[in-house]
Amino acid sequence: xxxxxxxxxxxxxxxxxxxxxxxxxxxxxxxxxxxxxxxxxxxxxxxxxxxxxxxxxxxxxxxxxxxxxxxxxxxxxxxxxxxxxxxxxxxxxxxxxxxxxxxxxxxxxxxxxxxxxxxxxxxxxxxxxxxxxxxxxxxxxxxxxxxxxxxxxxxxxxxxxxxxxxxxxxxxxxxxxxxxxxxxxxxxxxxxxxxxxxxxxxxxxxxxxxxxxxxxxxxxxxxxxxxxxxxxxxxxxxxxxxxxxxxxxxxxxxxxxxxxxxxxxxxxxxxxxxxxxxxxxxxxxx
Amino acid sequence: xxxxxxxxxxxxxxxxxxxxxxxxxxxxxxxxxxxxxxxxxxxxxxxxxxxxxxxxxxxxxxxxxxxxxxxxxxxxxxxxxxxxxxxxxxxxxxxxxxxxxxxxxxxxxxxxxxxxxxx
Numbered sequence: 001x002x003x004x005x006x007x008x009x010x011x012x013x014x015x016x017x018x019x020x021x022x023x024x025x026x027x028x029x030x031x032x033x034x035x036x037x038x039x040x041x042x043x044x045x046x047x048x049x050x051x052x053x054x055x056x057x058x059x060x061x062x063x064x065x066x067x068x069x070x071x072x073x074x075x076x077x078x079x080x081x082x083x084x085x086x087x088x089x090x091x092x093x094x095x096x097x098x099x100x101x102x103x104x105x106x107x108x109x110x111x112x113x114x115x116x117x118x119x120x121x122x123x124x125x126x127x128x129x130x131x132x133x134x135x136x137x138x139x140x141x142x143x144x145x146x147x148x149x150x151x152x153x154x155x156x157x158x159x160x161x162x163x164x165x166x167x168x169x170x171x172x173x174x175x176x177x178x179x180x181x182x183x184x185x186x187x188x189x190x191x192x193x194x195x196x197x198x199x200x201x202x203x204x205x206x207x208x209x210x211x212x213x214x215x216x217x218x219x220x221x222x223x224x225x226x227x228x229x230x231x232x233x234x235x236x237x238x239x240x241x242x243x244x245x246x247x248x249x250x251x252x253x254x255x256x257x258x259x260x261x262x263x264x265x266x267x268x269x270x271x272x273x274x275x276x277x278x279x280x281x282x283x284x285x286x
Numbered sequence: 287x288x289x290x291x292x293x294x295x296x297x298x299x300x301x302x303x304x305x306x307x308x309x310x311x312x313x314x315x316x317x318x319x320x321x322x323x324x325x326x327x328x329x330x331x332x333x334x335x336x337x338x339x340x341x342x343x344x345x346x347x348x349x350x351x352x353x354x355x356x357x358x359x360x361x362x363x364x365x366x367x368x369x370x371x372x373x374x375x376x377x378x379x380x381x382x383x384x385x386x387x388x389x390x391x392x393x394x395x396x397x398x399x400x401x402x403x404x405x
Binding site for chain 1: 331336337338341359362363366367368
């Protein structure tokens with residue numbers, strides 16, 4: 001049997017195909033019943049975990065992405081930078097090089113391959129990263145600057161700040177696109193939060209396609225259980241996906257959530273999340 | 287001299303000018319001296335291909351672009367490639383060329399550039 005000290009830190013991604021299924025509800029309450037855990041809000045376009053942590057906000061740290069800056073004196077307009085750019089973010093015109101900084105992923109290929117060493121990297125502000133300590137969990141999150149189109153680089157930066165020795169609960173952005181892929185990638189377990197509605201079921205299947213492709217093992221949490229919708233339990237049984245927890249459709253939960261309260265202050269709800277935590281430990285133990 | 291018109295469908299002088307420059311399915315290129323018409327499919331990144339529309343248009347040898355409207359970055363790139371840009375074209379490609387010849391179209395600048403994709 002593995003003891004605490006033998007376990008390596010576990011990364012638990014809380015994700016969903018459809019938005020509004022309850023990722024943040026599950027992530028905040030789960031983190032609150034775990035010990036020595038960092039809650040990481042990777043939904044950098046709309047972070048909201050901090051609303052559930054009554055803590056003084058530490059000063060945000062600015063986050064940057066490197067974008068190319070071309071020295072026109074050195075540039076010979078050879079076009080190599082545009083050839084190596086996988087994101088069409090740099091184009092050589094007859095008399096100048098044009099940079100589309102909103103498309104740049106900051107990979108550095110253009111400056112690496114420039115034969116004239118004419119490309120330097122300047123810092124483009126993406127937003128900021130914030131870490132706070134509260135009563136129930138340590139929180140780490142990113143906040144994308146308004147108008148910034150690409151969340152992935154900031155998500156990677158926030159993930160890189162997770163303390164090495166501690167478990168982490170990752171509250172992921174919804175959907176199945178780049179931002180959610182970047183958030184789920186490398187997790188030990190991905191809990192897909194869903195609801196028994198046609199959209200919830202449809203997008204659960206899409207999200208399962210993502211976790212499968214990323215080789216991340218997944219489990220399902222059914223929120224708003226009791227809605228007369230698709231048979232998610234049956235689907236999970238047929239596909240060997242564990243249903244790891246559930247919460248009923250209950251106005252009381254919505255009211256507490258809307259007030260920024262954690263459910264775990266109620267003993268009944270607390271038991272739901274403690275049992276979820278224990279199931280996670282069983283599933284992820286090696 | 288070659289003129290380029292973003293067109294709605296299969297291209298040609300009777301095809302209609304496309305309202306959305308970057309996602310026009312075809313670019314109709316007309317040589318004003320020989321009246322030769324060439325149709326180039328839009329294989330830019332906007333259509334799942336590679337490169338930006340102005341790069342593709344520059345490769346056709348066109349010196350004038352006649353279109354309904356386009357964004358400021360597209361104008362800058364076309365100007366960078368030495369292509370003159372005129373906006374306000376409507377109707378068929380043929381009608382657009384006539385309007386341009388009669389001086390009825392507006393030379394593009396940032397002041398007349400599209401601010402978004404609503405047509």
